[in-house]
Amino acid sequence: MTKNFKERFLIPAFNTLLPVISALFLGGIIIFAIGDNPFKTYGVMISKSLFTVDGILKTLHFASPLILTGLAIAITFKANVFNMGVEGQMLLGAFFSGVFGFSFDLPPLLHISLCLIVGVITGILFALIPAFLKAFFKVNEMVVTLMLNYAAVEITRYLAQGVFRNPASGDVATYTINSSAMFNKVGKNITAFFLISILVFIFIYILMKKSKLGYEITAIGKNEEFAKASGMRVYRKIIYIMMISGGISGLAGAGWMMSEKYRYTTSFSGNPGIGWDGMLIALLGAHNPVGVLIAAIFYAALKTGSDYINLYTNVPKDIVGVIQGILILFLSIKFINDKTDFLGRMRQRLKSIRGSKGATRI
Amino acid sequence: MSLINNILYDTVYHSAPLILLVLGGIFAYKANVLNIALEGMMLLGAFSSAYFVLITKSLLWGIIVGVILTLILGLIFSYFSVTLKSNFIITGLGINMFTLALSGFLLQFFSIPNINVSSIVSTANLKIDIPFLKDIPIIAPILSGHTFLTYFSFVCIFLAGVLMFKTKFGTYVRVVGENEEAAKSVGIKSDRIKYLAVLIGAFLCALAGANLSVERTALYTNNMTAGRGFIAIAAIYCGRGMPVKSTLYATVFGLTKSLSINLALNAGPVSGLFETVPYVMMVIVLGVVSAIESRRTKLR
Numbered sequence: 205m206t207k208n209f210k211e212r213f214l215i216p217a218f219n220t221l222l223p224v225i226s227a228l229f230l231g232g233i234i235i236f237a238i239g240d241n242p243f244k245t246y247g248v249m250i251s252k253s254l255f256t257v258d259g260i261l262k263t264l265h266f267a268s269p270l271i272l273t274g275l276a277i278a279i280t281f282k283a284n285v286f287n288m289g290v291e292g293q294m295l296l297g298a299f300f301s302g303v304f305g306f307s308f309d310l311p312p313l314l315h316i317s318l319c320l321i322v323g324v325i326t327g328i329l330f331a332l333i334p335a336f337l338k339a340f341f342k343v344n345e346m347v348v349t350l351m352l353n354y355a356a357v358e359i360t361r362y363l364a365q366g367v368f369r370n371p372a373s374g375d376v377a378t379y380t381i382n383s384s385a386m387f388n389k390v391g392k393n394i395t396a397f398f399l400i401s402i403l404v405f406i407f408i409y410i411l412m413k414k415s416k417l418g419y420e421i422t423a424i425g426k427n428e429e430f431a432k433a434s435g436m437r438v439y440r441k442i443i444y445i446m447m448i449s450g451g452i453s454g455l456a457g458a459g460w461m462m463s464e465k466y467r468y469t470t471s472f473s474g475n476p477g478i479g480w481d482g483m484l485i486a487l488l489g490a491h492n493p494v495g496v497l498i499a500a501i502f503y504a505a506l507k508t509g510s511d512y513i514n515l516y517t518n519v520p521k522d523i524v525g526v527i528q529g530i531l532i533l534f535l536s537i538k539f540i541n542d543k544t545d546f547l548g549r550m551r552q553r554l555k556s557i558r559g560s561k562g563a564t565r566i
Numbered sequence: 567m568s569l570i571n572n573i574l575y576d577t578v579y580h581s582a583p584l585i586l587l588v589l590g591g592i593f594a595y596k597a598n599v600l601n602i603a604l605e606g607m608m609l610l611g612a613f614s615s616a617y618f619v620l621i622t623k624s625l626l627w628g629i630i631v632g633v634i635l636t637l638i639l640g641l642i643f644s645y646f647s648v649t650l651k652s653n654f655i656i657t658g659l660g661i662n663m664f665t666l667a668l669s670g671f672l673l674q675f676f677s678i679p680n681i682n683v684s685s686i687v688s689t690a691n692l693k694i695d696i697p698f699l700k701d702i703p704i705i706a707p708i709l710s711g712h713t714f715l716t717y718f719s720f721v722c723i724f725l726a727g728v729l730m731f732k733t734k735f736g737t738y739v740r741v742v743g744e745n746e747e748a749a750k751s752v753g754i755k756s757d758r759i760k761y762l763a764v765l766i767g768a769f770l771c772a773l774a775g776a777n778l779s780v781e782r783t784a785l786y787t788n789n790m791t792a793g794r795g796f797i798a799i800a801a802i803y804c805g806r807g808m809p810v811k812s813t814l815y816a817t818v819f820g821l822t823k824s825l826s827i828n829l830a831l832n833a834g835p836v837s838g839l840f841e842t843v844p845y846v847m848m849v850i851v852l853g854v855v856s857a858i859e860s861r862r863t864k865l866r
Contacts, residue, residue: 238675286655337849341857344803346655348849350796355845362838475670476663487656520674522667529664536656537646 220488220495223534231527240519248516249509259508261393267504268401268463269294272456273482274489274496275408276449282412282491283445284425285338289349290453291479292356293330295472297323297454298461299360302468303368305381305461315384320400320458327454328447330356335446339439345446353479364468378468387463397463404452409493411448421445453479476525481507484528487535503528573821573828574708579782581813581820582716583608583774587798588805588816589719589726590770593763595807596730598743601767602658603643605795606665611636611775613669616681616786625687628780633772639665640768644761662795670788681779681786692781715777722770726809739763771795793845800848804855815851822847 232242253259273290280287301323308315333352337343361376368378387395412418420441423431432438456478465472473479485503489495510524587604594601601607614635619628643661647654673679692713730736741749742756749756774794779786797819805812822844830837 234671288659333849337853337856341853342860343853343856347796347800347803347852351793351800351845351849354793354796355842355849358841358845359839362841365838476667480663483659520671522671522674525667526664526671529660529662529667532660532663533642533646533657536654536660537650537652 216490216495220490223531224488226534227527227531230530231523234526235519235523238519240517245513245517245519245523248513249506251509252512253505253508258392261391263501263505263508264398265393265395265463266508267500268395268398269456269460269478270481270485270500270504271401271405271497272452272459273479274485274500275405275493276452276456277479277482278486278489278491278493278496279408279412279421279452280445280449281486282425283421283442284428285442285445286346287331287334287349287446287449288346288483289331289334289352289356289479290449290482291473291477292349292353293327293450293453294457294460294477294479295356295360296330296457297327298457298465298472299363299378299468300326301454301458302378302381302461305385306379306467308385309382310384312384315382316387316462319381319385319462320455323454323458323461324451325454327450327452327457329450331446331450331453332443335443335450338446339443360468361470364470368468370467373467376470380467381462385462386466387459395463397459400455400459404455405493405497408452412493417441417444453482456482475522476528481528484532484535487532569828571708573824575711576824576828577817577821578708578712578716579820580823581817582712582719583777584794584798584801584816584819585719585723585813586715586770586774586777587795588801588812589722589809590767590774591798591802592726592730592807592809592812593739593766594760595802596743597739597760597763598746599644599647599654599760599764600658600799601643601764602655602799603639603661603795604767604771604798605791605793606658606662607636607639607643607768607771608775608778608795609662609669609789609791610639610665611772612779612790613665613672613681613775613786615772615776616683616779617672619683619686619780620681623686625780628683629773629776632776633769636768636772636775637765640765640771641761643768644764648757648760648764666789673788680788682784683780683786684784687780687784713777713781715773715781718773719777723809723813730809735759735762797844797848800852804852818851819844819848 228246232246235242235245251259253263273294276290276293277287301319304319304322305315308318310318330352334343334345334348337348338345364378365376370377370379387397389395412421420431420436423434423436424438424441428438460478461468461472481503485496485499488499488503489497506524506527510521513519513523514521587608590607591601591604611632613632615629615632617628618631619625622628622631639661643654643657646652646657673681693711694714694717728736730739738749738754738759739762741754742759746756749759775791778790778794798816801815801819802812804815826840826843830840
């Protein structure tokens with residue numbers, strides 16, 4: 205039982221916490237290097253996002269799209285498919301849900317559902333391009349999706365500058381969506397969009413843990429050749445996975461449009477974008493739905509807190525992006541493996557160095 | 567006529583940094599550590615060379631410091647992906663995000679919107695006319711009047727070909743990529759080869775970045791590399807890591823980029839959409855090449 209406990213909880217927890225602590229530590233060094241107090245900076249971040257009711261609600265509100273993009277990436281990573289186009293799928297979903305949001309005037313419930321569906325469909329359609337290329341021509345999906353992201357940014361910018369531009373606005377922006385398409389804020393910060401994210405989370409949890417497709421995703425991710433040999437239609441499954449991923453990404457964009465931004469600007473997704481945050485969250489959550497949920501809330505807390513650090517310190521807000529990059533670097537290595545642990549490996553290395561030195565001496 | 571001339575001149579101009587990136591990527595590709603971090607390395611090269619030109623007030627020193635910093639980034643990448651055996655795709659993406667965030671963070675900290683070095687570097691003086699070439703009527707306006715690194719990038723195609731196929735190092739790189747265990751068994755230090763392959767990439771990426779920011783426009787703007795690293799990866803995939811073949815695909819991007827810029831001048835309102843053409847073109851090229859490839863393997 206103790207061994208089971210160690211394998212199931214201790215090692216994953218350690219593998220997640222160690223990179224987080226190291227990244228925060230290195231981020232602290234950078235903050236110190238530019239002449240500020242890292243403890244104060246982190247203190248402001250955490251106290252503003254987690255220690256007040258308003259802060260927690262705001263964190264959950266920020267977490268809503270991040271849960272979705274995190275899940276969208278996690279489900280493809282689990283199958284060893286690299287859908288790096290979540291950012292682009294999210295942007296296009298947001299844009300077209302926004303277009304439907306300001307072009308129509310419908311009863312609220314109908315209007316909101318219409319816009320959400322538009323976002324989902326846009327995301328799915330955009331994700332189908334790399335999916336078909338992968339399934340029929342074996343084109344590397346990672347390169348294609350990375351490049352389509354840039355195409356998506358340019359397309360939305362073009363449309364926001366031209367056809368759908370709001371002339372009354374100073375910078376490049378579309379019209380504001382009609383109030384019937386907006387999620388009402390419950391209290392100060394949170395909207396029903398958070399509930400939708402949780403529903404999608406439950407759906408994905410069941411899909412990945414209990415369904416046949418979830419089993420197949422894991423099988424494809426572990427060994428694609430074996431999955432093929434045992435009779436799975438791998439490429440059809442990859443198309444399904446990409447569709448689910450694209451749909452969730454589109455939903456994330458649509459929801460964020462209707463609950464927070466209300467209009468499309470070139471800085472809609474922030475820097476780094478919501479889709480890229482999703483990659484960090486998927487890695488931090490180890491491609492596991494529950495892990496993704498926790499990671500999304502943790503990361504949203506960092507992001508919410510970063511809005512306040514400018515008020516109390518001189519540290520630029522982008523420090524979160526820097527920490528994010530370092531964190532991804534650390535998450536790419538497994539500190540403790542199932543078989544060999546990091547410390548063990550270091551010990552072995554020391555031994556081998558000593559051994560080789562001894563050999564040369566003789 | 568002048569439009570065609572402009573298009574061809576710009577093709578050379580836009581291809582140059584991509585060629586450097588592609589040549590920097592092929593060694594890592596052949597050694598089986600796909601360097602997704604080309605984008606980030608180029609961005610760091612562009613940022614740090616521009617910044618240190620501003621600090622040192624010297625073009626040469628700025629580029630040298632930029633190269634050194636990018637080499638350090640290359641060391642970090644190879645330490646993670648070779649020594650610590652990380653998932654190198656994730657490591658590369660992490661490096662891309664880190665450099666993008668760090669450069670944005672530093673710009674915010676210095677509270678400047680971009681790094682303008684036009685007071686130190688005169689871009690007009692950096693354009694070199696080649697003595698004999700500049701007198702040939704049709705070719706001169708296309709091939710002459712480029713910057714040093716642009717010429718250097720085309721020389722590099724030849725150098726990379728020699729290094730890849732005519733030297734011991736190139737053979738080792740290919741052997742390590744084909745079969746690492748076999749390479750180890752005959753005494754090749756595979757880790758060292760991989761480190762070198764990545765570091766060559768970092769060096770050329772730094773030069774590509776310096777070409778983009780300092781040498782061409784004397785200006786660094788945030789995220790100015792705009793996905794060129796990923797386009798280089800696509801070109802490498804299309805050309806299977808062969809120096810000449812991969813650079814040809816890179817020039818396809820240079821051509822579409824220059825077409826989209828030159829034609830956008832006359833296109834009126836749709837011109838904004840032309841920005842997408844290079845990326846879409848690369849996806850199509852990748853699709854066609856992979857389709858032909860997969861049909862060929864099926865026939866066998």
